[in-house]
Amino acid sequence: MGSENAVAVEVSDLVKRYPKAPVDSVGGISFGVRRGEVFGFLGPNGAGKTTTIGILTTRIRPTGGHARVAGIDVVADPVGARRVLGVVPQQNNLDRSLSVRQNLLFHASYHGVPRGLRKARADALLSQFGLADRSDGRPDDFSGGQIQRMMIARALMHAPTVLFLDEPSTGLDPAARLFMWERIAQLKSEGTTVVITTHDMEEATTLSDRVAIIDHGKLLALDAPAALVRDMAGERTLDCTVEPGRAVDGSAVQGALIRLAAVDRVEQVDDPGGAWRLRVYVQGDTAPLLAVVAQAIDDAGGRLTDVRLGEPTLEDVFIHLTGRALR
Amino acid sequence: MTAVDDLEVRALPSGRVRPWGPWQTALAILRRDLFVTGREFPIFLAQVILQPLFLLFVFGKVLTQLGYARPGYAEVLFPGLVALAAVLTGLQSTALPLVIEFSYSNEIEDRLLAPLPIGAVALEKVVIAAMRATIAAAVMFPIGVWLLGSIPWTAGAALGVVVMTLIGAFMGAAMGLVLGTFVAPNRINVTFALVLTPLLFTGSSQYPWPSLSHIRWFQVVCALNPMTYVSEGLRGMLVPDVPHIQTWICFVAAVGACLVLTAIGMVGFLRRAMG
Ligand SMILES: Nc1ncnc2c1ncn2[C@@H]1O[C@H](COP(=O)(O)OP(=O)(O)O)[C@@H](O)[C@H]1O
């Protein structure tokens, strides 16, 4: 058991081709999720995120490959897997015939949580998720953010080892999104493994210990957000605003910059009222280069009036990997 | 929304996990359905009773009193309407809810994610629908007494009648499982219209099947409707003097139809449930 305990989700060569589909929706991906980490799945619509989550949560049969959740093979023992996993799906699937509270209670009863315990848990979760005062209402009468919270609360009723959330923040307002982020951070602190899909860079960066970038059913990269970004050489930029000063034209300044060893290339961005805006693509860290760049501009006769440091984001990583923007 | 920083609130109440099997999960799911049905019981009753009630009133009482139907017709009709109530209520209790839960509300997903085999979820649907259908059929007896004054009854037939009613209820539920899982959601309305009416009138509910020998093609059509065997079985046991299909044939055919329909319905359900 020892080493297996450290792995919450194991996926190897997972393939899914839907009936009659010309291509694989999931095209042979492998990864592992460590116990206790928040694992982000980042990809555009149609990347295969929901399909992958569907396989891991026993709702979709894979065409090939293997997947284990908490050590349990999801194809060989789906019933066992369902005992240890929790799901917050992309779409509202609350029981509309039941109140919020009853949704939680019945869900727990399906999972064999004893009566006294399920009442105590429902009370605790309803108040944690700010639903206590309306717990007798029907799901239909609630906002998207509240429905999202109900589904998370419901999924926690049987205290799953691994919680899967499929695009939990899509369609939420900023406050509701922040609330959900806090809850996920809290779950992590309590030791729950969280697998979350998103097409939102900021969410992936903020929440995840590690991010898997997928597109067209292929795993393109997998690492901590900071590490993914660190590998992006040449995507660090200095956006400089330069006043002509003694210089006759922008190309002289550009030429001076391009001759610096750390500079990859220089682009003139636009020309708002006399000043030149130059985007300088550099190698390595940007901050130490500030003085050098300012000096070079000055030597070429221009005058640096404003500078902004551009750090690469996951978006840049994605563009670098796929040649397209995420949205 | 204020962040909850209190550690005592944070930790979820925990407890000892007790041994828990798929059977118990299935019972918990059944309990949910009983809870929902029980809460809407009066509406449910009104829904299922109205059609057989009017059929019994118009055909069994009005037409006989006006002299358009023979005096004994109510006796022939009554067992058929019990069968009709069982089969139709069973069918309606699975077909439409399944279509809605699979396509529009996704509601069934929480149960498909419960720790029990997917097939058990389908069977539970059939069982709860059969329970509702049995209630609908049972209610026909007091209604019959009230409308007609008396209903055909022989003490010796009690057990057989109960069993055949249960079979009819299960049969309807299994038909609903087939319809609800094989028919595309956007066609369910059309399908209901196209299926229900023929089912209603070819199930030997309003006439004894042997009496159709002069309309041979229609008799053959009726023999293909499994409800015929429920109607005829009940008729044979309740009013043995009326010509009827032999009771044992009815039982064999009805049980066979239940098995076949359930098997087909399960295939449909698994197809729908597993992507
Ligand atoms: N039930 C299905 N039948 C056929 N194709 C599907 C089905 N579900 C998803 N797909 C296809 O599989 C691909 C991946 O979809 P999905 O997993 O939902 O992606 P994501 O969640 O990343 O948006 C898409 O091209 C989608 O059209």
Ligand SMILES: [Mg+2]
């Ligand atoms: Mg999706």
